Amino acid sequence: MAFDLVFFGGTGDLVWRKLMPALFQAYRHDTLPEGGRIIGVGRDELSDEQYRLQIQMRFEQVDGAKRPNSEEFARFASLLCYVRMDLTNPEAYAKLKTRLSEREANSVVMYLSTAPSLFTTVCEQLAASGLNTPQTRIVLEKPLGHDLASNRAINEAVGKVFKEQQIFRIDHYLGKPAVQNLFAMRFGNALFEPLWRREHIANIQITMSEELGVEKRGAFYETTGALRDMVQNHALQLLCAIAMEPPINAHADAIRDEKLKVLRSLKRWTPETLNQHVIRGQYAPGIIDGKPVPAYREEAGVHPDSSTETFVALRTEIANWRWAGVPFYIRTGKRMASHEAHIHINFRSTPHEIFKNPAGQFNTLVIHLQPKDGLELHLFAQDQSKRNQAGSNNALSPVHLDLDFDKRFGSQRVGAYERLLLDVLGGRLNLFVRSDEQEEAWRWVEPILHHWRFDALGPRPYGAGTWGPSAASAMIARDGFCWSEET
Known part of the structure; x- marks a missing residue:
């Protein structure tokens, strides 16, 4: 089952500290679906190889048992690539669309590991770029708003672009x-x-x-x-x-x-x-x-x-x-x-x-x-x-x-994030x-x-x-x- 997993905020703390190690454990356990590609999105000017090197350096701070050796990381790194984007710039989404169109994937997961204030903007621009296809799933990290009104505003904005069964509101507990x-x-x-x-x-x-x-x-x-x-x-x-x-x-x-x-x-x-x-x-x-x-x-x-x-x-x-x-x-x-x-x-x-x-x-x-x-x-x-x-x-x-x-x-x-990421890739909403x-x-x-x-x-x-x-x-x-x- 070929998939593309896109991390908005791909150079951020949550991605290198929790999400990448969880994906590596799934890769190590042979439970990560084959044919996958993991795309980091961020504002830094990085090549694919520079992004892989950055993630490798971050992995050195991960718990010892979860840390890959050089051979393991080399195999895992072949899944990683990078797209530089300013998420507030509508033209930047064309770059992501071009990268995604390089191959055909059964599912595309957009993981919003960003400030919640960007959730609405990102979803609207994904729709404007035609990236909200039936094969697309969106993952929203907490906090989803700071009160009832802001939570409703985010849910309504995301709901205009994606169906409820495409939206994965994650709670790692x-x-x-x-x-x-x-x-x-x-x-x-x-x-x-x-x-x-x-x-x-x-x-x-x-x-x-x-x-x-x-x-x-x-x-x-x-x-x-x-x-x-x-x-x-x-x-x-x-x-x-x-x-x-x-x-x-x-x-x-x-x-x-x-x-x-x-x-x-x-x-x-x-x-x-x-x-x-x-x-x-x-x-x-x-x-x-x-x-x-x-x-x-x-x-x-x-x-x-x-x-x-x-x-x-x-x-x-x-x-x-x-x-x-x-x-x-x-x-x-x-x-x-x-x-x-x-x-x-x-x-x-x-x-x-x-x-x-x-x-x-x-x-x-x-x-x-x-x-x-x-x-x-x-x-x-x-x-x-x-x-x-x-x-x-x-x-x-x-x-x-x-x-x-x-x-x-x-x-x-x-682990918690490993289970939840695998469930997103499998389209299972039970834990969301x-x-x-x-x-x-x-x-x-x-x-x-x-x-x-x-x-x-x-x-x-x-x-x-x-x-x-x-x-x-x-x-x-x-x-x-x-x-x-x-x-």
């Missing part, structure tokens, strides 16, 4: 193996579905934490913040995967229909819940890995009086029969105590206690997303070594079953976001943004290297629960 296994666990097994409801689940926690700060992206982060960067897309997509009803089949629209129902069922915000159930924070100076790190306001590109949030914790509920009354907690932030992403499904206590469980502990299913990838099921059992101790007959101890996907399926499993999903997520997030705009208190400070402001712990404690690391 959906490509993670653990997220795909969440669907498999829920809908491919009979074990959990009878328990997956309010009668048995006490609360669900989604945590996505980073030790890193904003690094060199201070100016970008000033206009984005944690709510737009992580909650509106990644966190809500994970919530949908957990809470959705079983789809009628495994087709893309059946899955996305069910996710949309979840987003529409999220409880709407009120002035009271906005004050009590949404916590924003901003990291202050602190210690990470034994080294002092600066406050967010001291980072390059950040305003010294910035009110941009680097941390968000919130509580929400889903107003339907399956989940009524079950709190969902979402927490994400930079410069936190560790780099990890996980989902904790905490089950209710037994209805009639005949054994003494460890204080404050629940049966819990933990879905690890990063850096570990797998499932843990936390249970209770009798410690037979204590059977003869006084009062120990009814006491239980925590035990857990651990499924490490890397150990079970091998360390050369398909539909426009109505995206708009519904923005609709739910907007009242928070509006509330913060008029909140004079600003974000709460928290020390770098901690789990965020204490108000986040107080929020969940009002329900009688605590975050997973506090148990």
Whole structure:
């Protein structure tokens, strides 16, 4: 299946750091379709050979196991070529059309790894140049807008040029193996579905934490913040995967229909819940890995009086029969105590206690997303070594079953961007976001943004290297629960 994959922003950070390494892994795993060509598009004056050399130099900064040797790269580099373009110049698109017309491809993928402000321009110029053929697919990177109105404007502009089934709105979290296994666990097994409801689940926690700060992206982060960067897309997509009803089949629209129902069922915000159930924070100076790190306001590109949030914790509920009354907690932030992403499904206590469980502990299913990838099921059992101790007959101890996907399926499993790029080339939309999903997520997030705009208190400070402001712990404690690391 011959394909042309065009990277707009082909010399940018995302392409060399994530996309090219992912394509190389697919090439190494022999899963990249044959007859492919990868075209980098950028403003720099480069020949094909200079572009290949630039990518080779960038590959030296990739993790060792994913780094090609010289022979491997030489073979992979034969797929790479380059077109110099000013994306705002309509005449430049003729150069791309000429390059694409050099051969016949079954599919042409246009990957927009550019500033979102260019999405509309690029799509309009692709149409004006006749490059929006039925064989063309367009990939849009986040963020798709900064609010509901801008998101709608982008979707409408792209929708005038491409059909919905040609548009791939990418969210790399959906490509993670653990997220795909969440669907498999829920809908491919009979074990959990009878328990997956309010009668048995006490609360669900989604945590996505980073030790890193904003690094060199201070100016970008000033206009984005944690709510737009992580909650509106990644966190809500994970919530949908957990809470959705079983789809009628495994087709893309059946899955996305069910996710949309979840987003529409999220409880709407009120002035009271906005004050009590949404916590924003901003990291202050602190210690990470034994080294002092600066406050967010001291980072390059950040305003010294910035009110941009680097941390968000919130509580929400889903107003339907399956989940009524079950709190969902979402927490994400930079410069936190560790780099990890996980989902904790905490089950209710037994209805009639005949054994003494460890204080404050629940049966819990933990879905690890990063850096570990797998499932843990936390249970209770009798410690037979204590059977003869006084009062120990009814006491239980925590035990857990651990499924490490890397150990079970091998360390050369398909990464998130590798999976998603292969799905784009194969025309599979299951792991991509539909426009109505995206708009519904923005609709739910907007009242928070509006509330913060008029909140004079600003974000709460928290020390770098901690789990965020204490108000986040107080929020969940009002329900009688605590975050997973506090148990």
